[in-house]
Amino acid sequence: MSIMGTRVVRREDPLFLSRGATYTDDLTDERLTGALHLTLVRSPLAHARITAIDVEEARSAPGVVAVITGAEIDLAPALLFGGANKGMVRSWLPTDKVRFVGEPVVAVLTEEAYQGQDAADLVEIDYDPLPAVIDLKAAASDEVLLFEEVGTNTSNGFGLKDEFDEHLFDDCEVVVTKEIVNQRLAAASLETRAASAVWGEDGRLTLWCSTQAAQSARDEVAGWLGVDAAQVHVITPDVGGGFGAKIGADPEFALVGWLAKHTGRPVRWNETRSENMTGMVQGRAQLQTVTIGGNRDGKVLAYRLDVLADAGAYPRLGAVLPMFTRMMAPGVYDIPKVESRARVLVTTTTSTAAYRGAGRPEATAAIERSMDLFAAEIGMDPAEVRRRNLLRPEQFPLKTKGGAPYDSGEYEKALDAVLDAAGYTGLRAEQQRRRDAGEVVQLGIGVSVFVEITGGGAFSEDASVEVHPDGTVTVLTGTSPHGQGHATAWAMLASEHLGIGIDRITVLHGDTDLIPRGSGTMGSRSLQTGGVAVHQAAGELVELAKQRAADVLEANVDDLEVVDGSVNVRGTGQGVTLAALAEKERLQVDSNFDSGAPTFPFGAHVAVVEVDVESGKAVVDRIVTVDDAGPVLNPLLCEGQRHGGIAQGISQALLEEVVFDADGNPLTATFADYAFPSAAELPSFTLLDMATPTHLNPLGVKGIGEAGTIGATPAVQSAVVDAVAHLGVRHIDMPTSPLRVWEAINAAASEGDK
C-alpha cells in the first residue's frame, strides 16, 4: 500500500515531546564552550542624531570583556536588500544617527548572560531627537528625510512611471473607492532570534542561527563580513517558528560573527521578546486605495489598486513584496481592466519583510474588500457578486491582468463547497431574524474566494538520497523546515520509491557544508520544489539500483522491481537488497528539480462571527475553508499548515496590530501589549478537501503554508462588517477591535441622523 496521502505522525515528535527540540540557545556544542554573551544596547528613540557615546563605566562592570561601538567596527554600512534604494544603508552599530526604536548602537560582551544587562545599563548615549516619520503619506511628502543624502524616502516604485488611465471607469454604472489599511503585523515566532559564532583555526566561521534558509544566511553573512562564502559554515539547529521573518540572515548574525573574530572567543546571542518585537522584521504595512467599478447586474468591469508600502527604516524584503501584491491584484476574478501601482517608503520604524503570505494577503484583502463594497453599493449578495466574476475552469492556464501565469483553478467549485458546508442560506435567514428582532448579538457572514502564488521565490531545489550498507537511508534537502515536518514528509517520498520504512530514513537540512546549495523554506515552496526533488532523486536511485542489480542478478532491467528495500526479479524469489548493493558500491543520487514557474493554490472561506453591537466585540463562531493546494502528501501535516494559517488570518482581521505612536515609540513591544491570540479567542476550524493538481511538477502539488492566512483574513473582516451592515456600516479597518466596531456603528448612526 502506498504511503502517499496517508496520515503519518511525525518522526520529529518523540524527541520534541520528551527531551525537547534543540534550538540555537539550547546548543551545548563544545566549540561554544566559554562563549561570551552578547547584549545589545538599542536606541530608545525612533529618529535622532547621536551626539555622544560613553562606554567607560560599562567597560569596568563585572564580567565585561568588551564594549564595542561603531567606531571600532571596520565593516562598511550595508544595503540589507540588494533591490532597495542604494543609499539606504545600515551601519553595524551607528555612531551618527538612529532610525528606529530598537536599532542596536552598542555591543556588550560578558562572561555571564545576566552581567550583560547590568553593564548595558551603564552605557551612556546622548541623542538629539529628530522628527519621527510614521505616517506613509507624511513619508511620501519627503518633508522629513531618513537619509538626507538620498534626498527621498522612496525606496522602490512599481508602476509609477505610467499614469493611471483616467478613462478606466468610464463604462461603469457604479464606481466605489476606499482607502484601506492593511496593518503592520509581527511574525511573533515563539522562538526569538538567536545566533552563536566561533572562528576555527582554519580561518572559517561556524555560525549557528535560527533561520529558514541556511544557504542564503551564509551568503548574506559572508557578504556583510567581506569574506568568501566558503569561509562561512552555517548550521541550523531546530527553529522555533519563522513565518517568513527568519528568511536568510539578520544583521545581528553578522555582528555576532564579527564580534567573535574581534574578541577571539565564541559569542552567543539570544534576544529578549521586547527586542524581538522591535528588532525582527515585521509584515504587511500597506495603505491601499482601491477603486472598483461595474454594472448593476453584478459584473465588475474595472479595478484599480494604489499602494503605499512601509519598508521601515532600512529596506529589506518588504521593499519588493508589493510586486506580489500587484501581480495578484485581480485575484480570482475575470476583470477586463486592472491597473495598479505601488510606492515603497522608508519610515522610522522596524524594517518590514515577509510574513506568512508576504504581499499576497494584501492583494487578496484589497480585492475581496472591494468586491464587498461593490456588492453593498449595488445591493447584491456578496457571494453572488463573486460568482458572477470568477475565472472559469476552462480559462486555465492563463495570464492574468496582473501578469501572473495561473496554472489551474476551480474557483466556483471551491465557493460552492464552502457556502454549502456552512449552510449559507440558513445563515442568512438567521441573520435576518436577529436583525428583525433587533438583537444585541448580531450575526455576520463573510465570504472570500482567493488565489495565491506559491513557490514564487525560487523554482529550483536540490536533493540527495543515499542508501547505506546497513539499510538506512539519508536524504539531504535544501529546504529548511521549522515546524512543517519535512523530516517525516520527505522520508515518505523516499520510502514510497525505496520500500524502506520512514523510521530508517533520516532527512538532513540546514548545514551548508553538507548541503551547499538550497533555497530554504518560505513562500510555501517546499513540497513543490524540495519535495519533488526528493521524489525525483529517490526515483533515480531506484533506476540506478536496478541497473546494478541487473548485473548481480543476471537479469534484464525491465524485469526488475524495487519492493521493501530490495531489487527483485518480478515473479521469482530472486533479488538483492539495496543495502547489499550499497555495500558493493556507494548507492547515492544527487538530483535537482526546477519547476520553472510558480503555482497558484486557491480556495474559499466562509467565516461566521457574532458581534455584540453594544460593546463592539466580535467573536468568530465558525470558519469553513477550502484550501486547494493540489494532491495532499500527508493530510495530518497539511491540515496543520491550514490551521496555523487560518488562525493567523483570523488574528489579523480581529486582533493583531503593531502600533507606533506619533513619536515612533512602539506601543506593542511585548506579548502583554501585542494581541497574540490564545486558544480562547479562536474556534475549531472546519476544513473541506479539494485537490486540483498543477501541471508544473510530477506530483501535481502546490504550496499550502500560507493559504489559510490569505483566505481567512478577508472572510473574517468581511463577516464583522456584515454583522453591522444593517446599521449602515460599509467598512471597518483591521483589526476590527471592539473600539473600531463600536465607533463604526456610532459613525454610521450619526451619518444616518444627518
Place this chain on the structure above:
Amino acid sequence: MKVRMTVNGDDTSADVEPRLLLAHYLRDTLGLKATNVGCDTTSCGACTVLVDGESVKSCTMLAVQADDATVQTMEGLSASPEDLHPVAEAFRTEHGLQCGFCTPGMVMAAVSLLRETPRPTEREVREGLEGNLCRCTGYHNIVRAVLAASGQDPDAVIGGGHATEAPSGGVEVAPGFSTGSGA
C-alpha cells in the same frame, strides 16, 4: 544563595544569585533545555513547569522561591522518547505541535489542566490553556490532543472540524494523493 530542589526526581542544589529565574536555573544551572523562554512578560507560557504539582511559569518565579520544592519539567514526564506520557503521546497523534517551542510548556499546562479537570469540554480546554501561546497550530490540534488525552473522542466533543466532503457531495476530488494529470 544556596538553593535546593528536587527536579524530575533528582535532588539538585546550587549557589545562585537571588535574581536567578527558575527557568534559567533549570536551563543553565541544570542543563534541562526543554523548558523554553519565549517572552519577558509572563505571557507566552513556554516556560511552564510543575512546582509541587501546580503549573507555574518558571520565568516569573525565582529559583530561590522554589527552594525545597519538587519541580517537574517535560523531560521528567515521559519514560523515554519511545515511551511517551499519555498527554505527550496525544500531542503526537493529533499533531498538536509543529515548531515545538511552545510544546514543553503547553504539555505541562495540559497535564495540570487534566489533573484539575479530567474530562474537559472544548471551552474548558481553550480557557484552561489561555496562558500558553502557540503560533503554529492555531490551537486546533492542541485542543484535540488534550481532549484525546482525557479519554474523549475529539471528533465527538468538537463536532468534527474536518469534513471529508461537503454535505452536497459537491467536492469531487477525493483527498489524498495523485501523481498529477494523466499520470
